[in-house]
Amino acid sequence: MKSVSFIKPLTAETAFMSLRVWPGQWLKEDRFTGLLYMLGRHRAVADEIAFQNACTLSPVPITAIRESARVLRDRIMRSKAAGYRAGINVVATLGHNDEYAPDALQGDFTRMTDVDGSRSTAIFCSNDVAFRDYVAELYRAMAEADPDFIWIDDDMRFNSHGTVRFGCFCDTCIRLFNEANGLSHTRESLVTAFDAPPFDGMLNLRRAWLTHNANSIVSILSFIERNVHLIKPEIQLGQMTTQNDYDGNELDRWVAALSGEAGTAVKWRPGSGFWSDEIMRNLLSKSHHIGMSNSMLPETVSDIQSEIESWPYQPLGKSAHTMAVEVAAYIAAGSTGAAYNILGFFDESPEEYEPLLQHLAARRPFFDLLVKTQGRCKPVGVSPAWNRKVMASNHPQGKWLGTRESPYCEYNRAIYDFPMEFLQIGLPSAYSSATAEVTLLAGDTPLAFDRPELEDMLSRSVYMDGRALARIHEMGLGELTGFKVAGWVDRDCAEILTDDLLNGTGAGRSRESAPRIWPCAILGQLDDSTRILARKIKRNGADCSFPCMGIYENASGGRVAVAGYAPWTTLYTSAKALQLKRLFRWLSHDTLSGYVDSFHKVSLWLRRDENGRIAAVVLNVSQDAAEELVISIRTKNTGGTVTNMNCKETSISVLEQDGPYMKFQLPAIAPWHLALLTV
Numbered sequence: 144m145k146s147v148s149f150i151k152p153l154t155a156e157t158a159f160m161s162l163r164v165w166p167g168q169w170l171k172e173d174r175f176t177g178l179l180y181m182l183g184r185h186r187a188v189a190d191e192i193a194f195q196n197a198c199t200l201s202p203v204p205i206t207a208i209r210e211s212a213r214v215l216r217d218r219i220m221r222s223k224a225a226g227y228r229a230g231i232n233v234v235a236t237l238g239h240n241d242e243y244a245p246d247a248l249q250g251d252f253t254r255m256t257d258v259d260g261s262r263s264t265a266i267f268c269s270n271d272v273a274f275r276d277y278v279a280e281l282y283r284a285m286a287e288a289d290p291d292f293i294w295i296d297d298d299m300r301f302n303s304h305g306t307v308r309f310g311c312f313c314d315t316c317i318r319l320f321n322e323a324n325g326l327s328h329t330r331e332s333l334v335t336a337f338d339a340p341p342f343d344g345m346l347n348l349r350r351a352w353l354t355h356n357a358n359s360i361v362s363i364l365s366f367i368e369r370n371v372h373l374i375k376p377e378i379q380l381g382q383m384t385t386q387n388d389y390d391g392n393e394l395d396r397w398v399a400a401l402s403g404e405a406g407t408a409v410k411w412r413p414g415s416g417f418w419s420d421e422i423m424r425n426l427l428s429k430s431h432h433i434g435m436s437n438s439m440l441p442e443t444v445s446d447i448q449s450e451i452e453s454w455p456y457q458p459l460g461k462s463a464h465t466m467a468v469e470v471a472a473y474i475a476a477g478s479t480g481a482a483y484n485i486l487g488f489f490d491e492s493p494e495e496y497e498p499l500l501q502h503l504a505a506r507r508p509f510f511d512l513l514v515k516t517q518g519r520c521k522p523v524g525v526s527p528a529w530n531r532k533v534m535a536s537n538h539p540q541g542k543w544l545g546t547r548e549s550p551y552c553e554y555n556r557a558i559y560d561f562p563m564e565f566l567q568i569g570l571p572s573a574y575s576s577a578t579a580e581v582t583l584l585a586g587d588t589p590l591a592f593d594r595p596e597l598e599d600m601l602s603r604s605v606y607m608d609g610r611a612l613a614r615i616h617e618m619g620l621g622e623l624t625g626f627k628v629a630g631w632v633d634r635d636c637a638e639i640l641t642d643d644l645l646n647g648t649g650a651g652r653s654r655e656s657a658p659r660i661w662p663c664a665i666l667g668q669l670d671d672s673t674r675i676l677a678r679k680i681k682r683n684g685a686d687c688s689f690p691c692m693g694i695y696e697n698a699s700g701g702r703v704a705v706a707g708y709a710p711w712t713t714l715y716t717s718a719k720a721l722q723l724k725r726l727f728r729w730l731s732h733d734t735l736s737g738y739v740d741s742f743h744k745v746s747l748w749l750r751r752d753e754n755g756r757i758a759a760v761v762l763n764v765s766q767d768a769a770e771e772l773v774i775s776i777r778t779k780n781t782g783g784t785v786t787n788m789n790c791k792e793t794s795i796s797v798l799e800q801d802g803p804y805m806k807f808q809l810p811a812i813a814p815w816h817l818a819l820l821t822v
């Protein structure tokens with residue numbers, strides 16, 4: 144099979160594929176024998192088996208740990224003999240939630256403690272010295288079962304632990320924070336100080352708290368590493384992470400902690416909740432979270448297995464095809480494989496999962512091709528403005544952690560999910576400022592950056608909403624945007640595109656959103672060179688009036704677009720999609736690496752190597768086939784290869800040239816299928 148190789152440090156020829164297995168499938172002899180037999184019939188599904196060491200999400204007593212380790216030693220040995228790499232997934236170290244609390248670890252250990260002092264029942268504080276003794280025994284018992292690897296699950300976090308939304312505010316954690324920062328807070332005074340003006344002071348304190356959380360994770364990971372590698376230095380440690388903003392997002396330090404002095408290779412498993420395929424858009428949301436997480440991983444990490452999970456594990460809960468699309472989409476977002484957690488909880492015959500395994504095995508060559516092509520090359524394109532401590536600037540008016548009425552899902556919408564429509568009209572997804580060709584700036588996010596960082600951002604290519612514009616003015620950088628917010632309208636308001644060149648054939652087309660949800664910013668022009676791309680109009684076509692979208696090139700050469708009307712939603716019309724693609728080319732000074740030129744509902748990931756070759760992964764996110772799909776790629780190459788999910792290759796030639804872009808027409812892509820284009 145021909146393929147362009149974009150391999151950077153990764154030298155693997157295949158994807159890193161594994162299967163996580165609950166005790167129901169390995170504890171009993173006949174069930175384990177049946178499992179190995181079934182996997183043997185679908186050998187391509189996974190190269191590794193990760194045995195879950197327990198079946199509950201709260202830590203279990205050490206007697207239960209030792210008992211499972213005794214059986215696991217046999218299961219691991221026999222899995223290795225069958226040709227698999229075999230290891231253990233520690234389901235609960237600190238614990239995920241308080242489920243099955245009566246069966247959980249008991250004793251005089253400090254429980255995870257919330258901002259109001261309330262404590263969890265069965266989730267523990269990683270800084271409690273007594274609890275560390277349990278952790279040492281737990282991981283030594285696992286290491287003595289002779290695994291190739293040990294995974295730490297995503298309970299290595301301080302937020303969203305059942306009833307404890309934000310931890311850990313126990314006396315030990317407060318003392319460690321005070322000692323590290325030269326402070327003398329009590330829990331109550333610290334929580335009050337998080338919300339005490341001036342803003343710069345509260346921002347610094349909040350950032351210090353996020354760093355404290357990151358440090359606590361470094362500390363417990365180092366502790367685990369020492370205990371495991373004392374027994375066998377070759378055991379690879381791996382960690383699962385989800386959204387870790389409250390944990391300080393210091394993935395590079397966490398990797399170093401798990402690698403230890405011997406520099407043992409580390410595995411990583413990015414994930415987040417997409418458990419059923421009843422809402423397919425959530426697959427894209429998960430791919431976005433995974434992409435952001437992967438962007439933080441050092442290049443030394445090659446083995447990045449995205450979590451594929453179908454909790455609570457019912458074969459009709461998520462289709463086999465959806466899982467295959469997930470694996471490929473998450474590889475496109477920067478993973479190098481996948482960890483399936485898809486078999487049942489219980490001691491039941493796994494035969495009903497056979498069609499699923501058969502399907503996933505058949506897709507394996509496509510996953511391998513994607514990983515071989517991409518390596519760890521990072522995608523380029525459109526990235527949200529973001530940094531590792533972005534959470535510190537959330538709730539700038541106060542109540543940062545002090546209220547249970549600030550649901551995390553609202554935070555995720557504001558920080559992560561706001562560009563989801565952008566990523567379904569054929570603009571390429573990127574996940575960091577280093578690979579951003581255009582940056583998206585939303586809401587209060589400017590507050591997460593200092594003045595030089597914002598000046599730098601505004602000297603490049605930025606698309607922002609009205610709230611971000613207002614924040615930039617408050618920070619004294621308004622003149623770089625060309626506009627100000629002159630007022631807000633929250634009703635009786637639609638948008639009409641002007642006859643500006645960038646609107647092309649969409650000039651005169653209108654768009655109606657819901658201004659009561661996204662109030663419309665009335666834009667005031669600060670400079671004669673600003674251009675107006677849209678104005679407010681009534682739905683009946685009357686009263687074309689104030690500007691609600693415009694562009695500006697500032698003195699630093701930076702190009703800025705301000706969208707006051709429905710900046711992030713209602714983008715699925717041909718006129719709006721056309722405008723945004725032409726706009727993003729303009730914003731980037733025609734450095735945008737590519738985009739889907741035709742009017743299709745697709746997601747796109749682009750990678751470029753130093754020889755100018757491009758690998759593009761296209762995902763059709765519509766239930767209609769994407770026919771006559773045209774993609775514009777910034778390249779001088781005039782021919783390419785398209786490979787579909789069956790690994791069928793088609794050679795294509797350029798349709799026409801458009802400035803620095805070559806247009807290629809792809810063979811039809813079936814609904815919710817992917818194709819790889821290499822040019």
Ligand SMILES: [Zn+2]
Binds near residue numbers: 271312314
């Ligand atoms: Zn604590």
